[in-house]
Amino acid sequence: MLAADDDDNNTDRSSSGLKRTISLFQATVFGIGLILGAGIYSIIGEAAGIAGNTVWISFIIAGLLALVIGLSYAELSSLFSRSAAEYLFVRAAFENEFLSLTVGCIVIFVIVCSAASVAVGFSGYMSIFIPYIPEIIIAIILIILLSMINFYGISESINLNILFTFIELIGLLFIIIAAFVYGNVYNTNYFEVPIYSSSILHPNLIIGLIFSAVGLIFFAFFGFENIVNIADETKSPNKTIPKALMISIVVTSVIYILVAISAISLVGWHDLYLSKAPLAKAAEKASGTLGTLILSIIALFATSNTVLMMLISGSRLIYGISNDVKSTLPSILSKIHSKRRTPWLSILTVMFIAILIIVLFEGALPVIAGVTVFCVLIIYIIINLALIRLRYKKIKIDRQFSSPLSIRRFPLLPGIGIVLSVTILLQFEAQVMLDGVVCIIGIIIFVYLSGRIRQLVEVRRKDKKID
Template identity: 45%
Template sequence: MLTDREPALKRELSLVEVTLTGVGSILGAGIYVLVGKAAGLAGNLVWLSFLFAGTAASLSALSYMELASMYPRAGAEYEFVRRAFGEKVGLLVGLLIIYVVVITASAVALGFGGYYSSLFGAGILEGAIGVLLLLGFVMFYGIKESARLAILITLIEFSGLLIIIYIGIPFLGTVNYFEMTSFSGVFEASALIFFAFLGFEDIVRLAQETKDPEKTTPKALILAIFTTVILYVCVAVVAVSVLNYRTLGVSAAPLAEIATVVLGDKAFVLLSWIALFSTVNTVLVVMLGGSRIIYGMAASGSLPNILSRIHPSRGTPWISILGVVGLSILFVFLRDIATVANISNFMIFIVFIMVNLSLIKLRYTEPEKRRPFRVPLSIGKFPIPPALGALSALFLFTQLSAMVMAYGFALVGVGFVLVFLKTRKKNKTLKQA
C-alpha cells in the first residue's frame, strides 16, 4: 500500500489534453485496418454496424462517467467492480484489462512494424520492439510529454480520416447504402469494429493525473465518444462509396487503397505514413492506460506493491510501465489483427458488462455516495442506460467466433487461477497474523 510520504501521480492534464488523448486512443489502428474487414462482413450497410457499435460503447461510457465521478482513481474498472462485487471479482476484471492492454499493444506494434518495413525495408519484429521501447521511455519521462505526443499524433491521424471523407464526397450516392450481406453479417461486423471504439476508457484510467477529474473526466468522455462516432460513420459511408465492399473485405490497407483510387499511387504512401502514426498512438495510449491500471491495482494491494512505485523525479509509475512494455514485447508474435482484435473484444465485453452491472448495484448499495455526474433515465433507483449497455455488450459477445471464444475462455481460466492463488496467499497471511 502507498504511504503519504511516497511520491504521487501529478495532476497535469486539462480538459482539452485528456479529451484529445482519449480521441487519439479511440482513433487508433482499428479504423485504418478493420473498416475493410467490417465492410466485407456487412456490405454497404457497414455504416449501421459502426453506429450500432458506437451506440453500445456510448451506453457503457455513461456508466464510466458516473463511476469515474464517484471514484476518480487510476484503477478504473478494477476500482469500480471491486466496490460493487468485492476484491476477487475486481481483481479478475483488472486482469482482463491487463490482457487487453498487452495483447492489443503487441499486435498493433506489429502493425507498426509492417508499415515501417514497407516504407523503409526494415524487419517487422525490429520495428515492433523498437516502437515499444521508444514509447516506454516517453511514458517514463512524463505524463505531460506522453499526452502531448498523443495529441500531436491524434491531429495527424484525424487529418487522415478527414482526407478520406473529403476525397470521397464526389462518390456519395453512387451505391445503395442499405445493401448488405446478411443481418448476421451486420452484427458480426459490429462485434469486430467495437475494437475501433475502444480507448475511451483510457480517459478514466488517467483520472488521477487529470485536473478536477470529477468534472473533467465525464466531459472528456462525452466529447471523445461523440466526435469519433460521427467520424467513423462518415468514413464507413465514404469507404463503400469509393470501393466495392467485397474489395474492401480482402484489403490489408483499405483506407490507403481508397486514397489510391482517387488520388493515385502517391496517396498510398501518404496514407501509409498516417497509418504508421496511428499505430504509434494506439500503442502509446493503450500502454499508458494499462500501466495506470496496474499501478492502481498495486496501490490497492491486489498486485505486488513494487508495481505501485512512482519515480521520485518524473512522477510516473515506472515499474508498471516497465511491466507493460516487457509483456507486450513477449507477445509480439501474435500477428492476425482481426483475431487479436476479437480476443480483446472478448475481454472488453465481459468488462463492460461488469462495469454496467456495478453501476446498477452501487445505485442500491451506495445511494448516498456523491455523484458529480449521474446517468439519466431511471425507474426508481434502477438506471436504464447501464442495463441497455450490459445487454448490448452481451449481444455483441455472442457474435464472436468459436475460435475467439476458445482463446478468450482459456485466458479467463488463467485469470481465475491467478485470482485463486492471490486470495489464498492473502488468507494465509491474515491467519498467520
C-alpha cells in the same frame, strides 16, 4: 472512500503523489486517440463485405452501443476519480477483493496484449520502408521508445498523443474531403447490400446484415474506457473524465460514419472488401499511389499512438491496483520516480510483459487479439452490473454525472449495454470463446495464487516479529 476520492480533485497533485496536469482538452484528445486506432483502417473493409453500402448504419449502431457503455463509465468515474478504475468500480459495488482484482488483471491483460498486437501491426507498415530489419525487432524497439516517453512524463506523453491524433485525423479527413471531390457522394446507393440471389430484399434481411457487421465494427470503438485510468493525473477528474468520455465517443462516432459514407462513395463496398488496405484503396481513387503512400505513413502514426496510450493506461492501472492496501499486487509497483513523477516500475513491468508477448506469441497475435475483444466485452458486462448494483447500494451519494433514463433506481442504459454486449459475445466463433474462457481461468488462478503467496508472506513476517 467516496468522499476521499474527491478530496484532492482540485489540487495540483493527487493523494497518490502523481502530478495533475491533464486538462479537459488533453483528456478528450487522449480518448479520441484511444478510439481512432489502427482498427478503422482494416475493419471497414471486412464490415463492408458483410453489410455492403449499409455499413454506415452499422457504425451508427456501434457508436450508440459505445455511448451506452461510456455513460456507465462516466457515472462511475465521477464517483471514483482514481487510476485502476475498473478495479475500484467492482470492489465498491460487490465488496469482493478477489473479483475486483480478477477484473483489474483481465483489463491489464487486455491492455498489454493490445499494445503488443498493435506494435506488430506498426512493424508491418514500417517494414514497407525498411524491409531489411525483422518486424519483431521493429515492434520491440517501438515498445522500448514509447515506454521511455511514458517514463519521461505524462505531459510529454499526452502532448505527443495530441500530435499523433491530429495526424490520424488528417488522414481520415483526407478520405472525407476526397469523397466530395472525386467520389459519387450524391448518387451512391447507400442501401445496397451484398446479396445477388434475389432482386427483392426483405427488410429483415438487410437489418440482419447491418447488425452482423456491428460486432466487428464495435472493435474500432474499443479503448474509450481507458480514459478513466489517467484520473490521478487529470485536473478535477470527477468532472473532467466523464466529459472527456462523452465528447471523445461522440466525435469519433461522427468521424467514423463520415469515413464509411466517403469510402463507399469512392470505391463501393465490393472493392473495400477485397482490399487488404481499404482506406488506402479509397485514397488511391483520389490521388493515385501518392494517396496510398500518405495513408501508409499515417497508419504508422495511428498504430504508434495506440501503443503509446496502451502503455500509459496499463502502467497507470498496475500502479493504481498496487497502490491499494487491499491489493495482492506487490506495493513496490506503485513506486513513483522522484524527479519525473511517473510510476516507473509499473512502466517497466508493462514494457517487459509486452515485449515478452511479442517474442513468445508473435505468430499467435491475431488469436490473442480475438481473445482480448472477448475479454473486453466481459469487462463491459461486469462494469454495467457494478453500476446497477451501486444505484441500489449508494443511494444518497451526490453524483457529478448520472447515466440517464431510469425506472426508479434501475438504470435502463446499463441494462441495455449488458444485453447488447452479450449479443455481440454470442457472435464469436466457438474457438475464440473457448480461448477467452481459458485465459480468464488462467487469470483467476494467478489472482488466487498471488493472494495465497501474500498471505504466507504476511504470516512469516508476523512469526519473525514474535520471535
